[in-house]
Amino acid sequence: xxxxxxxxxxxxxxxxxxxxxxxxxxxxxxxxxxxxxxxxxxxxxxxxxxxxxxxxxxxxxxxxxxxxxxxxxxxxxxxxxxxxxxxxxxxxxxxxxxxxxxxxxxxxxxxxxxxxxxxxxxxxxxxxxxxxxxxxxxxxxxxxxxxxxxxxxxxxxxxxxxxxxxxxxxxxxxxxxxxxxxxxxxxxxxxxxxxxxxxxxxxxxxxxxxxxxxxxxxxxxxxxxxxxxxxxxxxxxxxxxxxxxxxxxxxxxxxxxxxxxxxxxxxxxxxxxxxxxxxxxxxxxxxxxxxxxxxxxxxxxxxxxxxxxxxxxxxxxxxxxxxxxxxxxxxxxxxxxxxxxxxxxxxxxxxxxxxxxxxxxxxxxxxxxxxxxxxxxxxxxxxxxxxxxxxxxxxxxxxxxxxxxxxxxxxxxxxxxxxxxxxxxxxxxxxxxxxxxxxxxxxxxxxxxxxxxxxxxxxxxxxxxxxxxxxxxx
Numbered sequence: 001x002x003x004x005x006x007x008x009x010x011x012x013x014x015x016x017x018x019x020x021x022x023x024x025x026x027x028x029x030x031x032x033x034x035x036x037x038x039x040x041x042x043x044x045x046x047x048x049x050x051x052x053x054x055x056x057x058x059x060x061x062x063x064x065x066x067x068x069x070x071x072x073x074x075x076x077x078x079x080x081x082x083x084x085x086x087x088x089x090x091x092x093x094x095x096x097x098x099x100x101x102x103x104x105x106x107x108x109x110x111x112x113x114x115x116x117x118x119x120x121x122x123x124x125x126x127x128x129x130x131x132x133x134x135x136x137x138x139x140x141x142x143x144x145x146x147x148x149x150x151x152x153x154x155x156x157x158x159x160x161x162x163x164x165x166x167x168x169x170x171x172x173x174x175x176x177x178x179x180x181x182x183x184x185x186x187x188x189x190x191x192x193x194x195x196x197x198x199x200x201x202x203x204x205x206x207x208x209x210x211x212x213x214x215x216x217x218x219x220x221x222x223x224x225x226x227x228x229x230x231x232x233x234x235x236x237x238x239x240x241x242x243x244x245x246x247x248x249x250x251x252x253x254x255x256x257x258x259x260x261x262x263x264x265x266x267x268x269x270x271x272x273x274x275x276x277x278x279x280x281x282x283x284x285x286x287x288x289x290x291x292x293x294x295x296x297x298x299x300x301x302x303x304x305x306x307x308x309x310x311x312x313x314x315x316x317x318x319x320x321x322x323x324x325x326x327x328x329x330x331x332x333x334x335x336x337x338x339x340x341x342x343x344x345x346x347x348x349x350x351x352x353x354x355x356x357x358x359x360x361x362x363x364x365x366x367x368x369x370x371x372x373x374x375x376x377x378x379x380x381x382x383x384x385x386x387x388x389x390x391x392x393x394x395x396x397x398x399x400x401x402x403x404x405x406x407x408x409x410x411x412x413x414x415x416x417x418x419x420x421x422x423x424x425x426x427x428x429x430x431x432x433x434x435x436x437x438x439x440x441x442x443x444x445x446x447x448x449x450x451x452x453x454x455x456x457x458x459x460x461x462x463x464x465x466x467x468x469x470x471x472x473x474x
Contacts, residue, residue, distance in 0.1 A: 012038060012039070012058075012059065012126075012130055013038075013039045013040075013041060013057045013058075013059075014033065014038050014039070014040055014041070014057070014059050014060065014061055014126065015041045015057045015059070015060040015061070015085065016030075016040060016041065016060070016061045016063060017060055017061065017062050017063065017076060017079065017087075018062075018063040018065075018069065019062075019064070019068075019069045019070075019071075019072035019073050019075065019076050020066065020068045020069045020071075020072055029061075029090075029117070029119065029122060032119045032122070033122075033123075033126075036123055038126070041057060057085065058085055058086065058130065058133040059085065059086050059087075059088070059126060059129045059130055059133060060079075060085045060086070060087045060088070061087075061088055061089075061090055062076070062080070062087050062088070062089045062090070062104075062109065063090050064089060064090070064091045064092060064095050064101060065090070065091075065092045065095075065115060066092065066095075067095070069095075070095060070098055070100055070101060073100055073101075073104060074100075075446070077108075080104070080107075080108035080109075085133075086110040086129040086130075086132055086133050087108055087109050087110055088109065088110055088111050088112060088113070088125055088126065088129055089104075089105060089109045089111070089112030089113070090112070090113055090115055090117055090122075091105075091112055091113070091114060091115060092114075092115045093114050093115070096114075110129050110132070111125055111128070111129070113125065156189065156192050156193070156196055157333065157336055157337050157340045158330055158333035158336060158337065159332070159333065159336065160330040160331075160332045160333045162325045162329055162330050163325070163330055163333060166193065166322070166323075166324065166325070169322050170193060170196050170197050170200065170322070171200060173197055173320050173322065174196075174197045174198075174199075174200035174201045175200075175201070176320075177291055178319040178320050179272070179291070179292050179293070179294070179316065179317050179318070179319045179320070180194070180197060180293045180294070180317075180319070180320045180321075180322060181293075181294050181295070181296070181300070181317050181318040181319075181320070181321045181322070182194055182293065182294070182295040182296075182321075182322045182323075182324060183295070183296060183297070183300075183321060183322070183323050183324070184295075184297065184323050184324030184325065184326075185297055185326055185372055186297045186371075186372070186374070187327075187371050187372035187373055187374030187375060188324040188325065188326060188327070188372045188373060189324050189373055190255065190295040190297075190324050191210060191253065191255060191295065193322060193324055194208075194210075194251070194253045194293045194295060195208060195253075197251070197293060198250065198251040198253075198291075198293070201251070201291070203249065203250045203251055203291060206247075206248070206249035206250030206251070207246060207247050207248070207249070207250040207251075208247070208250055208251050208253065209243050209244075209246050209247035209250065209251070209252050209253065210253040210255060211224070211225065211243050211252070211253065211254055211255065212255045212256055213254055213255065213256050213257050213258075213259050213260040214255075214256040214259035215256075218261045218264070221260070221261065221264050222264060222267065222280055223240070223242065223280045224242060224243055225242050225243050225244050225264070225267075225268070226242040226244060226245075226267070226271075226277050226278065226279055226280060227239070227240050227241045227242030227244075227245055227277075227279040227280065228240050228242075228279050228280035228281050228282075229279050229280065229281040229282040230281075231281065232279070232280045232281020232282070233280070233281065236281065239279070242277065242279065244271065244277055244288055244290060245277060245286065245288055247288075247290045248288055248289060248290060249289055249290070250290060250291070251290065251291045251292075251293060252290045252291070252292050252293070253293050253294075253295070254268075254292065254293070254294045254295070254317075255294075255295045256295065256296055256297065257294040257295065257296050257300075257317065258296040258297075258298040258300055258303055258308075258309060262308075262309075262310065265309065265310045265313050266310070268313065269310065269312060269313045269316060271288075272292060272313075272316050272317070273316070275287060275288060275289065275290075276288065292317065294317045300314050300318070301314070326369075326372055327369040327372045327373055327375075327376065328368060328369055331365065334364050334365055334369075334376070335361065335364075335365075337373060337376055338356060338361075338364055338376065338380055339355075339356075341376070341377050341380045341381070342355065342356070342380055342383075342384065342392075345380060345381045345384040346384050348384075352390065353384060353387045353389075353390060353391065353392060354390045354391055355391055355392070356391060356392045357391040357392060357393050357394075358413065359393060359394050360383075360391070360392045360393055360394050360396070360397055360399075362394075363394040363397060363399040364376075364379075364397065364399075367399065379397045379398055380397070382396070382397070382398060383396040383397045383398075416455065419451060419455065420455050420457065422441060423437070423441065423448070423451055423452070423455070423457055424457065426438075426440040426441050427457075434448060434449070
């Protein structure tokens with residue numbers, strides 16, 4: 001059982017968020033929380049709250065004490081939507097009838113208390129939220145470790161929303177023994193997904209055996225999967241253990257199962273039902289405990305309708321279905337993928353090249369990637385071999401039509417450079433006061449925060465600020 005008192009430090013930080021921008025508002029529980037050893041970050045509006053997240057704050061109190069708070073609630077949604085903070089609401093009873101408050105509670109809050117709240121109840125709920133934050137971050141860290149491997153060739157790379165959903169599905173199915181069918185176009189990493197399921201399962205210390213059903217001749221597939229006895233056929237000089245038996249206790253990955261011949265589908269179905277095999281040329285049934293994960297790039301349901309795949313086998317392997325997305329569906333991962341594989345190949349092929357030029361990055365972002373991640377790996381490896389300068393150019397990647405891309409890139413770079421110059425000037429003139437700098441630029445504070453994060457200006461420009469808030473979060 002998790003002992004929260006041991007995992008939660010007394011000096012934990014709580015971010016107090018009040019949607020109303022009235023500076024005279026204060027938290028009536030501040031003194032009580034501070035006596036309990038809680039460090040408070042109080043601010044009536046949105047200024048500087050993103051810095052609290054970077055300072056490690058994982059629990060927040062949302063104060064809704066007056067109607068004016070509801071009017072400004074929408075502006076708080078970007079913060080409330082951050083999964084890294086567990087939000088607890090302190091809400092006046094008369095505000096609960098407002099549909100906006102109820103929707104906020106349902107969508108964003110870990111829990112809530114009705115004002116006036118008993119101090120002991122408040123502390124208990126805070127400690128519960130801290131404990132859950134600890135467990136959540138521990139699980140996230142474990143999941144991240146499981147997604148990475150020592151061999152960079154076996155790492156799943158990507159932070160996009162579709163990849164986060166894929167990681168979540170993998171974590172769920174890894175905890176079970178259910179058969180898994182992984183679908184998706186060629187080159188999307190179906191084997192990596194299967195390997196991730198295996199490495200997060202209780203079978204992770206046992207073998208992971210992969211078989212490409214489409215790469216083995218039909219007449220050899222039987223002996224490859226089930227093995228054979230000595231003398232079973234000409235050339236069988238000794239007993240050979242098949243792939244299924246080699247995966248005993250672990251995971252058998254059947255890639256491109258849609259290409260498996262119909263007669264082999266019968267034998268595979270019998271094994272899945274009985275968990276027993278008979279080697280070619282043998283008579284003794286051998287019990288084999290193995291989990292089966294299958295993958296295909298074809299529509300198996302359509303293959304069943306056309307009589308090319310057995311319906312009973314389809315339902316046996318398709319207990320849980322996972323889909324690996326096309327690279328075009330996760331284009332925000334292109335930069336990370338390119339850098340990952342550049343780091344892998346550059347040390348072997350070309351130690352002089354330092355990275356990608358802006359034109360090369362723009363060319364990769366605009367490409368449609370019909371070959372998915374496999375094509376990206378191929379192009380990056382080619383580029384590390386072909387590059388003659390310090391930075392990879394579009395032609396090194398095999399992209400020859402680059403004038404239009406370079407023109408668009410120049411306009412983008414010019415706009416970004418101008419933005420950064422104006423933001424830095426405004427911050428200097430406003431002495432790093434966000435509200436005043438936003439006013440000088442004619443944008444909202446939230447817009448300025450997004451620009452600061454986009455151009456990574458926050459760390460350089462605001463680190464020297466003398467604002468009281470910054471002093472408190474150091």
